[in-house]
Amino acid sequence: MLLSIALFLHDARSLASDVATYAGCALLASAFLTECYYWTVERLNYPLMKLAITVLGVVTLAAATGVSKITVNDATGQDPSYFTSAVALLVPLSFVPVAAALVIVLGTFGVIIGLVWGLGKLGTTSSKVRDLDLVLTLTRIISGFVIVAIASALLNSSSFIYPSMRWVASHSALFFDMYEGSGCSTDVRDRVGRVNDDLVVIGRMTNSGPQFMRASCPLGPQNTVLAPYPPEAEKRIERESIEDRR
Numbered sequence: 001m002l003l004s005i006a007l008f009l010h011d012a013r014s015l016a017s018d019v020a021t022y023a024g025c026a027l028l029a030s031a032f033l034t035e036c037y038y039w040t041v042e043r044l045n046y047p048l049m050k051l052a053i054t055v056l057g058v059v060t061l062a063a064a065t066g067v068s069k070i071t072v073n074d075a076t077g078q079d080p081s082y083f084t085s086a087v088a089l090l091v092p093l094s095f096v097p098v099a100a101a102l103v104i105v106l107g108t109f110g111v112i113i114g115l116v117w118g119l120g121k122l123g124t125t126s127s128k129v130r131d132l133d134l135v136l137t138l139t140r141i142i143s144g145f146v147i148v149a150i151a152s153a154l155l156n157s158s159s160f161i162y163p164s165m166r167w168v169a170s171h172s173a174l175f176f177d178m179y180e181g182s183g184c185s186t187d188v189r190d191r192v193g194r195v196n197d198d199l200v201v202i203g204r205m206t207n208s209g210p211q212f213m214r215a216s217c218p219l220g221p222q223n224t225v226l227a228p229y230p231p232e233a234e235k236r237i238e239r240e241s242i243e244d245r246r
């Protein structure tokens with residue numbers, strides 16, 4: 001990290017400065033997350049820790065499901081309840097922005113608490129221990145800021161995650177929640193998903209990606225003639241009918 005600072009002060013726009021800065025930030029973030037992981041694992045048997053993890057997991061799953069539905073609606077322009085498979089497939093990707101938001105909130109509080117805790121220990125320890133605590137506290141604070149900055153970049157509207165989520169939402173809705181050959185569209189290549197007895201959603205792959213629209217298509221009777229039962233089934237049905245009469 002000191003090397004990246006020195007290179008940045010020497011030439012902020014150089015490739016070496018960028019590489020050293022990104023590598024230093026990645027090292028700090030990974031070290032901080034590793035420390036948080038071991039701190040959490042050591043306390044997993046505590047009742048409050050179990051409760052906190054359970055609540056956090058439930059809230060995260062609910063929020064990810066909500067983000068998934070919003071993304072499907074944004075990508076298709078239709079009610080997400082029409083595309084259950086797309087919503088389910090998008091939930092894992094939706095954990096990314098939800099986790100980023102949690103990291104920003106919890107990370108900010110963590111940095112503040114760590115700063116107060118570290119400064120409080122400085123006045124109650126010896127000089128050597130105090131110097132070490134100061135270095136560790138500063139390192140953890142910088143690492144926390146790095147992680148919060150990365151999470152903020154993921155939540156930014158220009159982040160790569162949102163176009164990726166919309167792409168997955170539109171394509172999974174078209175190919176997993178709709179089908180061909182329903183007779184509700186003039187083009188046989190269109191895919192259709194039924195909303196109710198009177199409405200369908202028609203999907204079409206265009207040069208700009210999948211497009212969707214609702215259309216009227218009342219559900220009517222089929223003219224298909226069912227094939228007769230095989231002889232063995234006819235005999236079995238006849239025997240069962242005779243036994244029932246007895």
